[in-house]
Amino acid sequence: MKTVIRTPETHPLTWRLRDDKQPVWLEEYQSKNGYAGARKALTGMAPDEIVNAVKDSGLKGRGGAGFSTGLKWSLMPKDESMNIRYLLCNADEMEPGTYKDRLLMEQLPHLLVEGMLISAFALKAYRGYIFLRGEYIEAAVHLRRAIAEATEAGLLGKNILGSGFDFELFVHTGAGRYICGEETALINSLEGRRANPRSKPPFPASSGAWGKPTCVNNVETLCNVPAILANGVEWYQNISTSKDAGTKLMGFSGRVKNPGLWELPFGTTAREILEDYAGGMRDGLKFKAWQPGGAGTDFLTEAHLDLPMEFESIGKAGSRLGTALAMAVDHEIGMVPLVRNLEEFFARESCGWCTPCRDGLPWSVKILRALERGEGQPGDIETLEQLCRQLGPGKTFCAHAPGAVEPLQSAIKYFREEFEAGIKQLFSNTHAIGGIQPNLLKARW
Known part of the structure; x- marks a missing residue:
């Protein structure tokens, strides 16, 4: 099995992970270039510049749909009189077989805080909520501590980094409903309503939480933002050889020898992940089928394992990349x-x-x-x-x-x-x- 050597240049999401799997708190995070992207954004860039940079980077939503993040941000109203706006982080990770966001929140909570800070500044949102799966108790504890550390250090709250920008961030735990992964159901739940999806239009960008302009992004999506701002658009695009820019947390579960997830560039084949990282099927088991990205994606067969893990290729094969955490099915499973x-x-x-x-x-x-x-x-x-x-x-x-x-x-x-x-x-x-x-x-x- 391959050994992953994480570097800032090749693994922008996970290079700061500790070998002992303990969370990276503020002092250590800042010693590893943490909040560099936020400092650059808040002290040297206009909000529209950040939106355009994220759009130009090619960053796509990591929650499953793969919609352009920068384009989604650009849908927020330009009217400056609409001064109440919200940024919501969809951390309600309830897709069976998916646990990528949990890794980031438990071990790198400040990465998410920084990503939300930059994103909120770009969107001119004064308040943010992390809508967290209720069962993620450890993640809730770590995120709240990270928010407290950032607030004490002047990285959240009033006049952040002397920019004149104010931003408050809160953790809101869900009540255990899968449907809250749908952004308008999430908004209803956050407001204290029954978690039903809303009719669209109006879209959240014009009328979301409490009737105000709202942007909802996935955990992994937001965690990509700091490195894009710190290192530049061209660097981010060049990590991948695929049409999809950057890296993705990908993995395999099921009866494989080494189930897990790894940060890999888009374009890595499913076979490479299965055989080189997950170690292949356990002894005595034959590979039968796989789901590319969670329980709600179409099964594919062994003939599809050489496909690159990217939105377009998996889509053309008749499935969806989804969360990119695949499940392997062996010959003993009906x-x-x-x-x-x-x-x-x-x-x-x-x-x-x-x-x-x-x-x-x-x-x-x-x-x-x-x-x-x-x-x-x-x-x-x-x-x-x-x-x-x-x-x-x-x-x-x-x-x-x-x-x-x-x-x-x-x-x-x-x-x-x-x-x-x-x-x-x-x-x-x-x-x-x-x-x-x-x-x-x-x-x-």
Whole structure:
């Protein structure tokens, strides 16, 4: 397995990580060029210059959508009379198999604080909130200490670094709902409302938290900002050989020898991550399939492992890069119980606001449970395929249901014979359906 040698030039996010995995507090962070980007931005740049620099850098959102960060920032109103603005950090990391933001918040809390400070200055936002997954207790403690340290050092609060800019930052813990990863549901929850997604327009940039202009960015996205300002746009673009600039926290989970995550340049192939960093599959296990970026992304096969991990390449293959923390599936795991488990999660986490999602996802779970027991009926697979179409993009109020059916539709596409094995009339005749053994219908984790 490869040994990662982290340097400021190649690993802008993680080079400050300590070997003992303890958090990097203010004194140590500043000794390693911490807040250099903030000092440069607040004392020598205009807000519009920062927005343009981030736009020119090619930084894309790291929460999964991959939208241009600078372009998103530029959508905030130019009207100076709208002096109440908010910057929200989406730290509600509840995607199964994803833990990249947790690493940054627990071990490098000042990196996020600095990223939010620069971003708030660029957006002219006077207050920021880190909307944190409630289960991330250690991250909450570390972030609050980092905020206190920064406030005492004059890096938060009034007239920061003599710039005349005021910015307060708070940690707000969620109540454990996956839907709060959707930015308008997050805003509703922050306001104390039921966590339903909002209709768009209006978009948060014009009417977000408490009806004021609001920008919502992911943890990893904001953590990229300090290095861009400190080292320059050209440097950031040259880290990667891909169309996507910079680095990304990528990883593999599942029954691999060395599950984990690593900061790697865009364009690194999935096979390289799996074999060179994650060590390949455990002894005796054969690789079967993988999800590139979380539970809500389409399965791909071994034939796709040589794809570069970048938004466009994974998209053209029929999936999404998502969070870039992949899950490997081995030959002992049946796709029906695996997908049933995923769909149970998504059905449980539906906010219930729109009928297709509220009723469609539990219906898919019901059919999958029957197939898992070998009691499926003819037409069940076609019904699942119809559900996937009816819950697809543009058919529901938000992106929850379209993401939820991605693993289902792709599992049927690549492993249809395993679903056919669960149909009652075929259950005892495995030869007629490709030799799939009934034990693959049982969960093996």
